[in-house]
Amino acid sequence: MEVQVLRRLFETLYVFKYSPSARMHIFGYLTGLFFYTAMPLTLCCTCAPNVFKFGTSEVTEFIVKDRSSTQAIEFDWWDFVNPFSKLGWCQWIGAAIFLWGWIHQHRCHAILGSLREHVGKVDEYVIPHGDWFEIVSTPHYLAEIVIYAGVVFGSGGADLTIWLLFGFVVSNLIFAAAETHRWYLQKFDNYPSNRVAIIPFVC
Template identity: 70%
Template sequence: MKFWLVGLLRVAWVAGTLPIIIASLPSSRLHLFHEALMGFAKRGKIMHSSSYHRYAVWRSVFLLLLMETQVLRRLVETVYVFKYSPSARMHIFGYLTGMFFYTAAPLSLCCNLTPELFRFVADLLAEFTIKGKSHMPAFESDLLGSVDNLLKLRCLQWIGAAIFLQGWTHQRRCHAILGSLREHAERVDDYVVPHGDWFEIVSSPHYLAEIVIYAGLLVASGGEDLTIWLLFGFVVANLVFTAAETHRWYWRKFDNYPSNRYAIIPFVY
């Protein structure tokens, strides 16, 4: 028992010391390892002096705000825009996949800063609850300060937001077109070839717009996080696969389907 305990303690101290020694070596190849270790070791003035850390937190807040506008619009469209056929069904796997996606996607946008973001929201709500209406001017001042921090984000975030908005706008238009088709159908189960907006170039422009939306989020994130790249890869793979099946269905369903339309990527696929 004695020798087992001694050995365990020695291994623990070696395991704790070795990463510090490695991170201290003056090698550019160890830069990422050094930064990762510093992420765990920061405290006091080192923790609070990191302007990049504050920027990363506000960048994550920005990404989540963009994601929220997408989720809320999709919710509104599901309730008020789409006219689903009474015979329409979804496989339970598709339903569970959707639940997983809309839980995992926002978390993927901020996974490296989740504790800080939760603390930010909790502090904001606590301050509003405690101060109440009697301190509303102070709360409004803090809120304006938050907006000012968002406006100080870098050019890359605003380029990503512009790409996001482009996809968001076209997806809204395409969903409106799809929602209007059933209103003009003779029977509830009739299908009509959609026209307008990006439907003139691809069969699934709403999927193309979704890819543009997540490309915008990827650009706005700075492209530094592998998790967001994996999220984008999943979105592209899933939508390209579904769009290809939709494109083939259109060709089988309609004899006069426009021959100049691609499945999802204009002039490519």
């Protein structure tokens, strides 16, 4: 999730071309700041003690080896790869779902970021095409839901905090998607009739 937060920062700075008149409600701004700070910490706080224990034992071992031997310290690849072999099928499928959403969200953000380059106006809105835009109006929101579904799957579905996080993201984005879809229908007479707001072939 930390990688996701960094990618979103990069896209906000270099991919999106925000219109000069674009404004964000202060409540939304503060919620976003709080969400993107608290969410990664919430997700990592359960495993942080284990990571800390593992890190300190590795450092201690390194120091002891260094004092007791003059030989060059070897990097053991097995120590690095071994933790991955302990992951269950839930974690691997969760990671695949996460990556699937991640790739599509990046593609859709690139499409949104390129729309104004084509029309040459910094505050113009056009109908986006390509990738998941062909089936829904807000594929970047759909991809965000897929990303969080990957986290839920990877956690094994037993962590209440992750379900609450997922519930917050889904309800927030479905509401925003419905508004965006309504706006597209009002603004463009030629808006593709097969597109729905966010859930393909449903709504």
